Amino acid sequence: MSFSVGRLASVLDGLEGLDEFCGQALADHGCASVSLAIAERDEIVCARAYGLADVARRRPATPDTVYGLASVTKAFTATAVCLAADEGLLDLDTPVPGDHEWTAPTPRQLLQHRGGFPAFYNFHYEPGPLPIDIDRYRRLVREPGTEFEYSNLGYHELGSLLEAATGRPLGDFLRARICEPLGLRSFGYGPVHTGSSPVAQRYSADGRPYPTCFSGHPAAGAGWATAGEVALFARTSHRLLKPATVAAMYDAVPINDHLGYGLGRIVSRGTGPTVRSHGGGMGGIAAMMIEVPERDLAVAVLANSTGKAARDAVVGHLMGVLAPGFRSEQLNPVVEQARPMTLARGEWEGGISTEEGAVPLRIKVLADHRVELRLAGAAPVTVPAVASLRGDVRVSAPLQLPTADARINSPGLALELRAEHDRLVGRAIAFKDGDREGRLGAYLVHPCALKSL
Incomplete structure (x- = not known):
């Protein structure tokens, strides 16, 4: 590790026990490095690395080790879009080409996650064409420029x-x-790092190595x-x-009491030092980029585990010293806060619209905030239910949507x-927890749409 002689010197003295803290964080949370x-x-006034970049080969992590960035890549992509706009290659407020149910979104709205698209990812681990076609899910779910998602x-x-605008990959x-x-x-x-620098092997939350990961949305996470x-x-x-x-x-643009999302940056609001950041997480990656402009400093923490606990512990330790008054909620753009479900007891029946046709679904709201689900020909499952800002009922169940993509x-x-008169309408999500x-x-x-019985 090396230090420059500057205004941070006295603050860095507060990181005297950093080596011990980081080593303990890796041990406590089962993170390789x-x-x-x-x-x-x-x-760069401080650069350190701890643990093993490759466990099987006992190769230690160093400050020169390259890590996957996952969604921190979005900050790089957003900067590239803004640069292209400055050079007249595109306009941030001209709708992008495409056939959409609502008005086509603009680049500015897409950069702010207000383009009307839903959440999505498709990770795959075999070379060749991706088995899940992203185009099957490229449909707007709301008018662009309205809600953050x-x-x-x-x-x-x-x-x-x-x-298309630059003529370059x-x-x-x-x-x-x-x-x-x-x-x-x-x-x-890209899916692999092709440079000469050493690369951290990626690991699952319980320490299994990941193979190369491919996705249909590299601009969102392939850095x-x-x-x-x-x-x-x-x-x-x-x-x-x-x-x-x-x-x-x-x-x-504000997304909750603590945060707003700009053009590829999360920006804190309210009390505490202003923080501009972006996090990233996927299989074998937990990354965080933070800038504190009033102190002219930035912090990056990269880990090679799906679990984010070690990353978050190190981030909290560093920011507690470097930016007094920092709060962890200044980083996380969570908007779906759970609340008690108040939907009355009853039954609804309908279906989930998929690329292979409608899948029958029936739900029954029971007592004690529970819901019984009957999906196609599967046995009924009873699970706890909550509500959220976006819906009147939110549940998660071990049920397999019977489509080729979900399987x-x-x-x-x-x-x-959400309840609309005698109907429940919204979304059904196939996922892995x-x-x-x-x-x-x-x-x-x-x-997904259901009608009251």
Whole structure:
């Protein structure tokens, strides 16, 4: 580890026990390794790594180890979109081409996760064509510009738009126009890192190694970098853009009492130091990028485990010293807070619309906040139910949606439904709850409508 002599020197003294803390965090949370970096202005003032980048080979993690970034990639993609807009290659407020049920979304709305697309991911682990076609799920679920919903589909649209506007593969544009000017030499883009730097093997929450992961939305999560490079990007990427574009990037539309989402950045609101950030998580990756502009510093923490607990512990420890008053809720854009279900007892029947046709579904609201579900020919299942800001009933059950896509690796079913007169309407989601058994699968959203009996 090396330090520069600067304004952070006295603050860094407060990290005297950092080595012991990080080693204990890895042990407590079963994480193979973690790499961290702190940048002040445009200089790395602290870079450390702990644990093993490859457990089988006993290869230690170092500050030069490259990690997957998952959704931290969105900040890089967003900066590229803004750069292309500054150069007149696209307009942030011109609707993107496409055939949509509602008004076509604009790049600005997609950048803010207000493009009308639902949540989605499709992770697969065999080379060749992806078995789940992303185009089957590229449908708007609401009018663009209204509600916030974090969506990889929106960033997939942005990646396609950038490639059409620049005439270059997105990875090439990111490297040439974002990373090379900023000196980020190890940055990579794609299912694997192809550079010469050592790469951290990815592990499940219970320590099983992941093979190469492929997805249909690389613009949302296929980046690779060292912790130092992520911290430098957070501190210096604004220099590539016009001042008005930088202001727009951080002009975050509120999504809850604590946070807003700008153009590829989460921006804190309310008390405490202003924090601009983006996190990332998927199979074998837990990443966090944070900038504290009033202190001219940035922090990056990268781990090679699906579990986020070790990453979060290290982030909390660093930020507690570097940014007094920091609160963990300044980072997490959660909008779906659970509340007690008040839906009256009764029965509803209808179906889930899928690419293979309607799947029959019947639900019965019971006493004590429980719901009985009957999906197609499966045996009935009774599960607890809650409500949320988006729906009057929200449940999750071990039910397999009988479609080819869901059978690949999405064995659970979730429902988010709202009451409209004598109907329940909303969405049914095929998904997998974590990766302690097998690998992380897909998250597939389908329309659902039921009528009262």
